[in-house]
Amino acid sequence: MDSMLQDLRFSTRVLLRSPGFTLVAAVTLALGIGANASIFSLVNGLMFRSPAGIHEPDRLVQIARSYESAPRWDNFSWPAMELIRDESRMLSGVAGYSGRSFVIGRGTETRKVPG
Numbered sequence: 001m002d003s004m005l006q007d008l009r010f011s012t013r014v015l016l017r018s019p020g021f022t023l024v025a026a027v028t029l030a031l032g033i034g035a036n037a038s039i040f041s042l043v044n045g046l047m048f049r050s051p052a053g054i055h056e057p058d059r060l061v062q063i064a065r066s067y068e069s070a071p072r073w074d075n076f077s078w079p080a081m082e083l084i085r086d087e088s089r090m091l092s093g094v095a096g097y098s099g100r101s102f103v104i105g106r107g108t109e110t111r112k113v114p115g
Contacts, residue, residue: 061091 015022050057063084064073075098076084085094102115 015025054060063076065076066073076096078096081094081096084091088094100115101112103110103112105111
């Protein structure tokens, strides 16, 4: 315990002799701790917690269709989604989504955005 107190006194004396270095070290530590906390909060919210409204994420399934002639995943039509929702006895609910690209803007100032 004595050596730890001696080390603490020595480091305090050294830091008080060079206030510029002390300020830079304190700001660097503050930025590092703040960035670490921010990144952890983001990763925790996006990857480790279930999305809002999803109470049992381990029970989610994705249904898609594929063809032997063109091996790729394809979307269902809206009537097919309604039929799956109405006729399925194993699923408690059905939701659908589809990704598209849109062009927004006017004249020569247009850009393509996902939606």
